[in-house]
Amino acid sequence: MSQSIEVQMLNALEIFHYSYRFRDHLFILALEDESRLQELITDLRVLLSSRIQVLLLCRDHGELQGVLETWSQRGYPFQYFQAGLEFGVSKIQKEAMNSCFQAGIIPVLGVSEDSVDTSLPFLFDRFAMNLAQSFMADKLFFISTAPGLIVDGRFLSHLTPQEIDRLLETAKDINIGRDRLHLLATKNQDSVFETVLIEGTAGSLYQEIFTHRGKGTLLTSDYPNLVRQGKTSDIMDLLLMMKPYIHSQSILPVSEDELAQTVESYFVYSVNNSIVATARIIDFGEACELAKFCTMPRYQGRGRARQLALSMIESVKAMGKDFVFALSVEPKMWLFFQSLGFEEHGRERLPEPWKKQYDFSRPSKAFYMKL
Secondary structure (H helix, E strand, O other), rough: OOOHHHHHHHHHHHHHHHHHOOOOOOEEEEEEOOOOHHHOOHHHHHHOOOOOEEEEEEEOOOOOOHHHHHHHHOOOOOOEEEEEOOOOOOHHHHHHHHHHHHOOOOEEEEEEOOOOOOOOOOOOHHHHHHHHHOOOEEEEEEEEEEOOOEEOOOEEEEEHHHHHHHHHHOOOEEEHHHHHHHHHHHHOOOOOOEEEEEEEOHHHHHHHHHHHOOOOOEEEOOOEEEEEEEEHHHHHHHHHHHHHHOOOOOOOOOOOOHHHHHOOOOOOEEOOOEEEEEEEEEEOOOOEEEEEEEHHHHHHHHHHHHHHHHHHHHHHHOOOOOOOEEEEEOHHHHHHHHHOOOOOOOOOOOOOHHHHHHHOOOOEEEEEEEO
């Protein structure tokens, strides 16, 4: 079944939203194998069209310059540079690369490992991270054949330094190796950029950068987390976050106008100024409903929604309400509310103002907490 025009527009809006957010930001893409370049050609076109600055870093096995010349003849704006892992990038090269960014050209830095002291492990990784620090990049992508970080057979989409420390102590199998993960985490902790481990397949960069779903594994510093009330500038983020929940009918639709009128009744959980979870308090006189729980996929199962709910319950208590309640059609949310101390409750026993506006044909369960 074809998508409705409204869904198509929301999908486009999501792309434009992230394009605007990352406009003129610098992303460094470190390719462990230059053959990955062909897979990423369309992704690179999308990044350039969004005016995102890109620097490609590749191991140079002698064929890279020829490959780039072929793609340049086809209209792809590459400019080749070369450096040794032991020497880094010269001041003149750095100035030339900055000129490339301004001209909409992708500088491609081929690095050679000839005559390098191999006693220091992960030289390519260290070079990439030093390069990202030197250029004050916003993100550093390590692109390989792996989808991201896999620990004991489980794919992990986001990790903080504390979580990595725990994994290094307890994990039995880490696909990128324990020592390499430790290096990436240590360097990332003191850097200005975020690190992403991602597979070098067509569309992976697009999904990681331009959608709420993400694609690879994001390693971040220990950012301060904040729970706060919603504000008008949050409306677009909230609409995009709720889009998949509305599509799956987990929550009821919300128009932009309705959201604009009620945005202050929403609470948001933000990480590094990015909203990763939200929910709403709806006042029904003697009680309040906790509704519209949404979390970005990368941050699900990490306790954000729980902290959000606990903060909202405290706010309802401060309002002097008798009880708080919540409903959901999702079994996982039933377990979530019970884990917070809610008890299952008959919908017919909820406040009259709520009953008058609710569609009882909806297969939801209600949960109740006395305050």
